[in-house]
Amino acid sequence: MIVCGDDALAERLAAELRDLYRSQVTIVVPAAGAAAEPEPAVTGRLRAAALLGRVQAAMNRAAPAADDSLPGQAPRVMEAPVLDEDALLEAGVLRADALALVHDDDETNIRAALAARRLNPRLRLVIRLYDRRLGQHLAQLLDQAAVLAQPGLDPDALDTSTTVLSDADTAAPALAATAVAGTSKVVQADGLLLRAVERHPPGRGEVADPGICTLALLSSTTSDPAGAEGSDASGRDGPLLLPDDRTVAASTGRGTVVLDTVTPAGPVPPPRRLSGRALPFGSLFSRRLRWSLAGLVICVLGLALATWATTENHPLRAGYLTLLDLFAIDDPAIGEPAARQILQLLTGLAGLLLLPVLLAAVLEALGTFRTASALRRPPRGLSGHVVLLGLGKVGTRVLARLHELGIPVVCVEENPDARGIPLARRLRVPTVLGDVRDEGVLEATKVHRAHALLALTSHDTTNLEAVLYARSVKADLRVSLRLYDDAFATAVYRTLRSAHPRALTRSRSVTSLAAPAFAGAMMGRRVLGAVPVERRVLLFAAFDVAGQPQLEGRTVAESFRPGAWRVLAIDSTAPHERRPDLTAAPEEERTGAAPTGLVWRLHPGYVLRPTDRVVVAATRQGLAELLGHRPGTRDAARH
Numbered sequence: 001m002i003v004c005g006d007d008a009l010a011e012r013l014a015a016e017l018r019d020l021y022r023s024q025v026t027i028v029v030p031a032a033g034a035a036a037e038p039e040p041a042v043t044g045r046l047r048a049a050a051l052l053g054r055v056q057a058a059m060n061r062a063a064p065a066a067d068d069s070l071p072g073q074a075p076r077v078m079e080a081p082v083l084d085e086d087a088l089l090e091a092g093v094l095r096a097d098a099l100a101l102v103h104d105d106d107e108t109n110i111r112a113a114l115a116a117r118r119l120n121p122r123l124r125l126v127i128r129l130y131d132r133r134l135g136q137h138l139a140q141l142l143d144q145a146a147v148l149a150q151p152g153l154d155p156d157a158l159d160t161s162t163t164v165l166s167d168a169d170t171a172a173p174a175l176a177a178t179a180v181a182g183t184s185k186v187v188q189a190d191g192l193l194l195r196a197v198e199r200h201p202p203g204r205g206e207v208a209d210p211g212i213c214t215l216a217l218l219s220s221t222t223s224d225p226a227g228a229e230g231s232d233a234s235g236r237d238g239p240l241l242l243p244d245d246r247t248v249a250a251s252t253g254r255g256t257v258v259l260d261t262v263t264p265a266g267p268v269p270p271p272r273r274l275s276g277r278a279l280p281f282g283s284l285f286s287r288r289l290r291w292s293l294a295g296l297v298i299c300v301l302g303l304a305l306a307t308w309a310t311t312e313n314h315p316l317r318a319g320y321l322t323l324l325d326l327f328a329i330d331d332p333a334i335g336e337p338a339a340r341q342i343l344q345l346l347t348g349l350a351g352l353l354l355l356p357v358l359l360a361a362v363l364e365a366l367g368t369f370r371t372a373s374a375l376r377r378p379p380r381g382l383s384g385h386v387v388l389l390g391l392g393k394v395g396t397r398v399l400a401r402l403h404e405l406g407i408p409v410v411c412v413e414e415n416p417d418a419r420g421i422p423l424a425r426r427l428r429v430p431t432v433l434g435d436v437r438d439e440g441v442l443e444a445t446k447v448h449r450a451h452a453l454l455a456l457t458s459h460d461t462t463n464l465e466a467v468l469y470a471r472s473v474k475a476d477l478r479v480s481l482r483l484y485d486d487a488f489a490t491a492v493y494r495t496l497r498s499a500h501p502r503a504l505t506r507s508r509s510v511t512s513l514a515a516p517a518f519a520g521a522m523m524g525r526r527v528l529g530a531v532p533v534e535r536r537v538l539l540f541a542a543f544d545v546a547g548q549p550q551l552e553g554r555t556v557a558e559s560f561r562p563g564a565w566r567v568l569a570i571d572s573t574a575p576h577e578r579r580p581d582l583t584a585a586p587e588e589e590r591t592g593a594a595p596t597g598l599v600w601r602l603h604p605g606y607v608l609r610p611t612d613r614v615v616v617a618a619t620r621q622g623l624a625e626l627l628g629h630r631p632g633t634r635d636a637a638r639h
Helices: 008-019 044-062 085-091 106-119 132-148 167-177 245-250 287-310 315-326 338-370 393-404 421-426 460-473 486-499 510-522 620-626
Strands: 002-004 026-030 076-080 098-101 124-128 162-165 184-188 193-199 213-217 256-263 386-389 409-413 431-433 452-455 478-482 505-508 527-533 536-544 565-571 613-618
Touching: 002 008, 002 085, 008 026, 008 510, 026 085, 076 085, 085 106, 098 106, 098 510, 106 124, 106 132, 124 132, 124 510, 132 162, 162 167, 162 510, 167 393, 167 505, 167 510, 167 527, 193 527, 213 245, 213 527, 287 315, 287 338, 315 338, 386 393, 386 460, 393 409, 393 421, 409 421, 421 431, 452 460, 460 478, 460 486, 478 486, 486 505, 510 527, 510 536, 510 620, 536 620, 565 620, 613 620
Parallel strands: 002 026, 002 098, 026 076, 098 124, 124 162, 386 409, 386 452, 409 431, 452 478, 478 505
Antiparallel strands: 184 193, 193 256, 213 256, 527 536, 536 613, 565 613
16 A cells, blocks of 8 residues: 555554554655755655654554554655656555555645556555545546556456545534534435434433434533543543444433435535625615615605695606605795695705715625625624634535534634635635734634634644633633644643533544545445544445355344444345446436435345345444454455
């Protein structure tokens, strides 16, 4: 396995491959001189050694407690000034089973993927891309290139695949769930959409809806400020993945994550664009101006009715005379009855009031058009909202998720050119530009009236400083920090819990949530997606029953191993008509015109046959065993 990258995701991914799958790993890192911001004090050799040390530390953190087997071979770390064909050849791409390109730069990953596919058409590629639509087109292109490079082989028999993943998409549902309970998580793999929903414990006399099946039991301390959560290590009170029915029935008072619906995934709707034609009336004129204009209209109508009632004119002529008086273009009512003279004076006064209102409307409309692309400021009476710190890749996805859930959000971002600024502008989300550590920035977000604070910047110390200051403003504020180092996260959690025992504190690591999905994808095209459950990850994969001793010849109930894997669905399509990849759905299935062929509500006594293909939910350890890499054995079978 080859991992190209030098950030936290590369470290966690290498640890995952080595620890769970017992794979030989080569890590390719940029040379010190190739970085965008050179570090003259750190040479390339020291940089590689530092990365190797961090990988070893990540392995120690991720190692299962019950695993007493010998550790896998230590990763090989090499430097490459440019990730070109020569660097890939030196890393062993011709002999490799899979290549993961997890650089933070999409262009670097795309260039390396094209080069790697030319060098080794059989290579499994896992690419980290933020742009979803570009990722879909790139995966189709690279898979087509792999088939054309091997004309004599059946495409269905190829173990070649291209998987495009985003760490931000994987972690966003879990991060959003820390701000509000009861959120849903979606696994979308082009032609397949699985929706996992968090549900509160049923009250007295209520019956819990298990959905299709129960995927996980949430921590017993999910809503308890004094709970044991706080790091990426799972405690005894942590979440239970894939529990059996008896455990679910006995675990009263704990929330659940259930598989709710499975539907064909429709086409991705185009993003809404803010244009002058789409601007609503309310965004052009303020509420005070609208009320003033409405009052004048009512006043003019009243004067027109009074003119009609006091004269013998036709209603239309009465209205016409009122408008003439309003715009001061009618003759003075000299010699007319007193009522007519009084009404003319009142109408003239209304006309004087109308002029500044019209002028204000014009100026405000022009100003609105000029600032239509500007960021909104938090409203004065805002309360019960979520304060989101950081609009990078992760923060942008979390903002989109919270907006879909209808949760009011106020964002804080230091960089005016950050990735999430255009999204915040398009969604009209209030945003404060400034350093969160500066005085007055958090106060501008109305944090004293907020429901929760999500600190998602890429700097642990910045997140901690913001949380400490927010807690000094509102002691019971619900906070969630994005922290990488597990020991640091534990220390932060314990300190905050001691200082604020009644406030809920949670920590999340984006890389720990995303690394299992990347590692599973490197083992083959069978991984469909991942669902984060608190600090752990549940993977969805497709397997052919043939050659799987844990599945073949067993009933659905017998194949279920609590805490490891569970068969969710069976592909009812005939073997000769199946697609090699469940994620490559035809157009008619994406639009819902044709069924997917998957049967989800299975009879427990159904015997799995060698010709069956099943969809399985598995933990990290369970997936490793199903793929033939058992953490408890010294020499795992090579995939």
